[in-house]
Amino acid sequence: MANLDTSIEPKNLAIVGAGIMGRCLAWRLSGYGHRITLFDKDSKNHGSAAAYTAAGMLAPFSELEAAEDNIFLLGQHSIALWRDWLKTWNAEDLMAESGTLVLAHRQDIGSLQNFNQQLEAKLNALANQQKEAALLSKQQLSEIEPELAQHFDQANFLKSEAYLDNHAVMDCMAKQLEAAGIRWRENGEISSVSDNQLVSDNGEEAFDHIFDCRGLGAKNDIQSLRAVRGEVLRVYSKEVRLRHMVRLMHPRYRLYLVPKPNHEYVLGATQIESEDYSPLSVRSALELLSALYTIHPGFAEARIVETQSNCRPALPDNQPLIKHGKGLSQINGLFRHGFLLAPALADITARLFHGESQENEELTILSQAIIDSLG
Template sequence: MSESLHVGIAGAGLLGRLAAWQLARQGHAVEVFDPAPDAGPRFRDGFASAAQADAQAQAAGFTAAGMLSPIAELDNAEPALAARGWRSIALWRDIAAALPGQPFFSAQGSLMLAHRADLGSAQRVLDRLRAACASPAWTAASPPEGARALAPAELRALEPAVSGPAHAWLLPGEAQIDAVQALLALHAAASGSDRARWHWGRRVEIAEEGGALRLADGEARHFDWVLDARGLGARPGLPVRGVRGELVWLHAPGHGVRRPLRLLHPRHRVYIVPRPGDVVLVGASEIESEDRSPVSLRTAVELMAAAHSVVPVLAEARILHLDVNLRPALPDNGALVRRDGRCLRINGLFRHGWLLAPALLEEGLALMAHAAAPPQEERTA
């Protein structure tokens, strides 16, 4: 897009902020609307009813563990998702380096772990990953290396803090990003360009094909283009549903965990993700419910017991937050990138938003650039 455009963005979550920063960087003027009171994260502690929790909802992007796991996600997704994931990892590396304060990004691979008694169910996961890596759908992109079994000495060298699991596999090239640092840095960088205006406390009711945003207070704002990045807030225009996810924040000085770890367990999947500042995230449940009320005892016990069984030193960790949010998912659990006239809609990022966002935005901006063509719909898995 060579000319300078005025773009209205509905939603200042993961996609909205990434788009605001990229468009402002390209010389476009952006205005971003979001019902949140400000740009910061808000971690709620103490009891809140479901209604109170809804009213205080924050972007799912803040809750996410920030794992960029194209291989592990092949367990329940198509190779096309993984291909976008690899593209996004390459883009995040450059984005993180370009942002102020350089949010934490690391691509040292991740580990899958299994206790001796759980090898059977772990093998089933590995078989699915192997089959996905061998899929003919990889013809356009080179297939990933897949999971590589580690000998005990290799595991000790890579992750000395891990003790307990008898089996380990390395997923090379997988990455992670600090979601909170990245969201704050995207906001700061876009604001610093003087080409981004943020309208906090303003809810968008409709993102229109004609390039207008209709706000909850009745005002209509007209732009050259609009981007609908409201996640769950895009209802009823899009059939998005929320999938509950619960996650524990721990403070564990000297924990020693170097890369994301996933425990393969027959009943639940648990991951342990190290963050700067001695923080470790343990997640996450996946429950077909739009309940944002606090984390259940069952989830907290399962997550923390599993984490402790893999990294015993976490027994002395202190609990910082128990966080809950809803992942925006479409009926087929696939991502949507669609142009309706002068409105670009990106949604359905589900459990892979950080893994997919840069690649999806790249595709969306390409649709905008080719807008001379008649209106078209692109539905992608």
């Protein structure tokens, strides 16, 4: 179990939405003796959650280029929590802490240099002591990822980044939550969520507190929530053997590649301002696959095993938000960072709910910035 605190009065709690946010929160709240029910419109083993489309990257340094500082700081906290939780579940192999190689072709080397400068400036501003980015020569790259050194002269190595086998993590969490005594109500849409009350197929149900983690399913209640479409491809190649996440710096489109078990790679992702769940477009497929081929020509013989599109739940500032009220909390806006942020947001929400203080000063300041109170 995650915690064991008998000083807290047990409550009857509902978590609506068993995507990555709902699962992390359920885990973080387990062990206090609460009676927790987790609701989802889909089955516990698969569904439409954005978490199933995600690449599973935990990349706070790469994301810092275009994200606010708190994404970076919350991300660091989440990585520590993932490490801890996966150890508890005896599932450490679901996270690979092998780092990211940031690459650019010779003609785009300026983009790589810009990326490095921005990252360094942002880390300095954060007074981050960590010397993260290491510029690798061709020789050093060949020692780390020999197959890439044939096509790239240099790389930036972000050694502390990690990735999860996200499908396996979702499955593992379902099992762990059940073992922790959480009641799962699957395949049933919740038509309304309000203070202490929700409406399910069984009619109105009352709870001491409700946590709304429906992602884009909460759009009617959070007016400023918007959808940002993302498309990914999954390819299979026995010929190409890469161990690290790869990011390609390209002036027009950014591409990432994440190794998965059984010789598969997830390749992504587009970012389109639209609530559009239709299949992968030809344009996106052409751009992503062309970029893939330039990373490693061995991908020419890879097989496309799956294409997927989904939408990320985002707020106007692309920041997450915890809205906390007496009988209802809403946690949403995880945007491109669901796996990177969910454990930290679950931790902050659980502390808020139990009236506990944060672990350290930095997290206290951070929490204040993303917490809002419901009227």
